[in-house]
Amino acid sequence: MGASLAVIALGAAIVVFGLLRARAPWATYQELKAQQENIARYEAWRGGIRDGGRTGASVAIEQARRRALTWAGVAVVGLVVLIAGFAIR
Numbered sequence: 001m002g003a004s005l006a007v008i009a010l011g012a013a014i015v016v017f018g019l020l021r022a023r024a025p026w027a028t029y030q031e032l033k034a035q036q037e038n039i040a041r042y043e044a045w046r047g048g049i050r051d052g053g054r055t056g057a058s059v060a061i062e063q064a065r066r067r068a069l070t071w072a073g074v075a076v077v078g079l080v081v082l083i084a085g086f087a088i089r
């Protein structure tokens with residue numbers, strides 16, 4: 001009984017930690033993505049042609065997305081540990 005409670009507590013702590021760590025990169029990703037969409041609309045309105053090459057902003061967007069997904073993965077692992085804690089008898 002004590003081992004299962006410890007595993008449940010550990011799983012819950014990992015879930016909370018993962019979600020807290022994923023929150024900031026996800027917010028950054030959303031902001032950068034919105035800025036890129038705004039720039040694309042402006043350039044389309046202006047009639048400018050934009051090449052599809054990588055920019056510093058696109059690299060920052062990819063990095064923020066990757067960090068958010070990594071920490072969300074940690075939260076999923078914590079959820080698995082939490083469920084395993086309930087399965088332990």
